Amino acid sequence: MTSNLADAIVLGPIEKQVRDELDRILESPGFKSTPRRRKLLKYLVEEFLAGRDSGLKGYTIATTVFGRDESFDPQTDPVVRLEARRLRHDLDTYYVSAGRDNPLRITVPKGQYTPVIEWAQEPLLPGPDSLPGTLPRQEHHNGSERAELKPRLKRGWLLAVALFGLAGVLSVSSVLWYVNGSNGRAYTRGPALTVLPFSTDGLTAQQSVIGRGIADAVLTGLSRFPDLRLYVPDAVEEATVDPIEIGNRLGLTYVLDGSAQLPPGSNALRITARLLEVSTRRVVWIGKYERSYTGGFLLGVQDEIADAVVSTVGQPYGIIRTEDSRRLPETLSPSITSYECVLRAYSYRRSLSFQAYEPSLACLEQAVKQDPSYAEAWAMLGWLQMDAGRFGWTPDGDTQAALNLGLATALHANAVDRNNIASLKALGSIYHYLGKFEESERAQRKAFELNPNDPDTMAQLGWRLAVRGRFDEGIPLLKRAIDRSVNPPGWYYHLIAVDHYLRKEYESMLQSAVSATADGSGMSWSFVAIAEGALNNEAGAKRALQKMADLSPRMARDPAVIYRQAQATATIVDALMEGLVRAGWERTPAP
Missing domain, CATH: 1.25.40.10 (Tetratricopeptide repeat domain)
Structure with a gap:
């Protein structure tokens, strides 16, 4: 039995299987990449298999793969960063189309050049049959291959790492769907949509790649939200067709498109994105973004805007799920x-x-x-x-x-x-x-690593860090989650209110606590009462305590039990109880 998440491992394939996958990619017409990006991919994989992946630096790649001389400076020549970024998009697109059924996945995670090689199906965590008397285990493929590989694995091609040290990213192919009539059952899994290339009227031919780049980055980001079934446009020419026509032809729920502009004489990239509901032709959402850039940092700004679009549209409390929930x-x-x-x-x-x-x-x-x-x-x-x-x-x-x-x-x-x-x-x-806090943090950090554009994932991590007293790490995450959410749940504000209280920032605590009451919980109203009491507003504190009691009789009887059940530290519990007493709370006998 695997005792905790840190013990769970991925066993990678041996050298021949990795080389076979590399050959499938390079020989496939569906891998739409330039010759030098093909050379880059081959080099990265060969270095990995040879155990030299620790030396995969921008300078080495520039001089070995792209023929730069010893004077190469990555600050003035971004060739490696640009080609690596494009290679990631090439691989994402390949695994959505021609390579979607391949047994392996080769990815190059953002921020590194070392490739990650994974089974397409192999589970990463123990199934529930490891616990007595629980649910039956889901059967998986590749079990026999895994058993055969284990005695023969060598360091050079062994991917045996703890779950939360895994330097991998979610492959687009694992969650993107082709929308077609043969898979009607998939329609129970959520809305179908596509992201069209953003229009780039007035831009030069060189600048016009921004429109495609924005669409690719948004598509990749949305792929990390598993209930969104994504269609990948077949050609850039799709951008010239009426988006509603495309949506109707493919049976989509939504179409996301937009425009990119670089005003003359300005160093600002302006992006307008919109989400269209196909059946009604209704504009569900429009977002406008403007970011300044200098020199070669345009692509970084492009990705920053794409991340903002993805967070707003795809998150659990974002535009799409809110819209679907209304129906x-x-x-x-x-x-x-x-x-x-x-x-x-x-x-x-x-x-x-x-x-x-x-x-x-x-x-x-x-x-x-x-x-x-x-x-x-x-x-x-x-x-x-x-x-x-x-x-x-x-x-x-x-x-x-x-x-x-x-x-x-x-x-x-x-x-x-x-x-x-x-x-x-x-x-x-x-x-x-x-009470297994290390396992909890590892699981949450893995979720955050897989989808850094999900504010709910960000808030979950921030909340758990803060409630265990790590406010310096947790509060910034909670604030970022709120900033990226159209309508954040009330609990996003709970630990922010507590942090203000411990800092004696009572007006700020009251503002956060009032925002939290949108969830209608007794917990939120307890924070309002504490803030009102600290501000010597006796009437406000009394009203908040009554609201707390109406919503949660359990909390009214013994708030400390509820705070401790949230696994708050003793320091937090003692401070909150002192605040409630000051607000006028008195222990009442159980009915």
């Missing part, structure tokens, strides 16, 4: 889709109310029965099973059993799809409430 049926029915059940679960997580909990749980239980390979539904089910324990909603009051069941379900979700962000976040949360 949810009021009552459950046998015809409800698995994706709609996941949407219900995310809506519940905004309020964490018992009224939303029961129908969300029932919906997810139905979803995993009708769609057992849907990792996102399994992950959200694990979340809700955990909530039954931490909120005291279990019929028998057995908190530990509820947490263990949630853990088993989240592990199962990760066995179904080892790169599923929701499963890693669920594991991070469950391990946190089990």
Whole structure:
């Protein structure tokens, strides 16, 4: 039995299989790359197999692959960075199309030149059958190959690393879908959309690559949100066609397009992006971005804007899911889709109310029965099973059993799809409430590594760091998550309010606490009461305490228990209780 996440490993393929995959890429007409990027890929893989990947530096690549002389300066000649960036896009596109069924994946993660080579199917975490009396394990391919490889692996081609030290990224091919009529079942997994090349009217031929680059970067970023089924346009000419026509022809839900401008005499890149609903021709969202750039940093600005678009559109509380949530049926029915059940679960997580909990749980239980390979539904089910324990909603009051069941379900979700962000976040949360803080942080950091454009992932990590007293690390993450969210959940503000209180910044605490009350939780109103009490506003503190009691009688009886259940440090709990007493809270006997 694998005891914790750090023990989970990926066993990489041997040399011949890596070389076979490299040959498939280089010989495929679907790998649309220039000769020198093909040479770059071959060089990087050969150096990796020879065990010389530690020497893969920009200078070495420039002189060996691109023929630069000893005077090469990466600050003035960005050839290596540009070609590596383009190679990443080439590989992403290849694994979406011609290489989508290949047994291996070769990727070059952003920020490094060492390639990462992974199985396309192999699970990264133990399945729930490692826990007694829990859910059945999902069967996977490549089990026999893995067993045969293990005795023969050598250092040069062994990828045996702890899960949270893995220097890999989520391959676009693992989550992008081709939209076609032969896979109707996939339509239960969420909306289908494409990202068209951004128009570049008025730009020079050299500058016009920005439009394609923005679209590629947005497409790659959206691919990390597994419920979005993405279609990759076949040709740049798609940008000249009516986007609604493209959407109708492909049966899409949404089309994302836009424009890029470089005003004459300006060093600012201006991007306008819009999301169109195909069936109604409605403009769902428009975003406008402007960033200054100098010299060769235009591509960095391009990626920064693309990340902002991705966060706004794709995140769990972003434009698309908010739009889809508005169309949810009021009552459950046998015809409800698995994706709609996941949407219900995310809506519940905004309020964490018992009224939303029961129908969300029932919906997810139905979803995993009708769609057992849907990792996102399994992950959200694990979340809700955990909530039954931490909120005291279990019929028998057995908190530990509820947490263990949630853990088993989240592990199962990760066995179904080892790169599923929701499963890693669920594991991070469950391990946190089990008091396994190192395992929790590793799971959450892995989720953040796989999708740094998901504010919810960012907020989860920041919240757990801060509640354990690491405010200097956690608060900046929470603030960034809020800045990147159109309508952030209330709990994003909780630890920010606590941090203000500990710093004696009571007005700022009150502002954060009031923002948090959007979730309608007793916890949020407890922070309002503390802030009002610290500001000597007796009437405001009294109203907030009453609101807290109305929303959460458990919290009104003994707030310290609730704070400790969140795994807050003793320093935080003592300070909050002192603040509540000052606000006028008094212990009341249990009914």
